[in-house]
Amino acid sequence: MMRIPIVALVLLTAFLSFQIKSSEFFLLAIVLLxxxxxxxxxxxxxxKRxxxxxxKIPFFVIAISLFGIFVSLFRPYGEAVKYSGFPAEQLEHAYKTDQKDRWQLRSYIDIFSKLKERDSLRLQQVKDILGRKDMLKSxxxxxxxxxxxxxxxSEDYRLxxxxxGAAAEDPALKDVYEVQWLKKAAYDRWKVSIGEPEEHNSQNHFSFDVK
Incomplete structure (x- = not known):
């Protein structure tokens, strides 16, 4: 009688793991607990005895969670770049997929990851837009x-x-944490890349982009 609920739970875990972004990290936390x-x-x-x-229960929980994590590795990525629309829309899309990709466990496992290829597509699109000298908002x-x-x-870090830095100076973005953080992190990453010490202590620590 218990087999049907167990099978249903396994299938439900697999379905949710495949459909819900970042569910694998939740399952990893369950495994740890x-x-x-x-x-x-x-x-x-x-x-004491x-x-x-x-x-039996924790072993079962670990097994079903690991299965869900495995299934999540086959969750497809969304489109890395958007070729239609205005430059602002394309840049926003590239930014969002940049972050979404880094919230998928598969991006950190070589045989499943397509992060390098997708980063290359985004970088090329950003450089193309910047090369056209379009008027960009902060x-x-x-x-x-x-x-x-x-x-x-290194040159990309400098840019x-x-x-x-320019975006962070906009009064409308003065209180936006991500913008102010990036001003420091990008500068530090550039400094480190040219062999100089970072100034804001933003590298090699847990940070906003979880990288």
Missing amino acids: ALIFLVVTGVIRSF VNSKYL LDKFHAAFVLHHSRE AASLA
């Missing part, structure tokens, strides 16, 4: 800078720092 429970239970068992049935500059600071080229 279950492992902590097992460790604590193991310590308790060294002092614990019914083994209490160990928010557009922020979006462009965010994509550029995920490059691997990102310049654009982010």
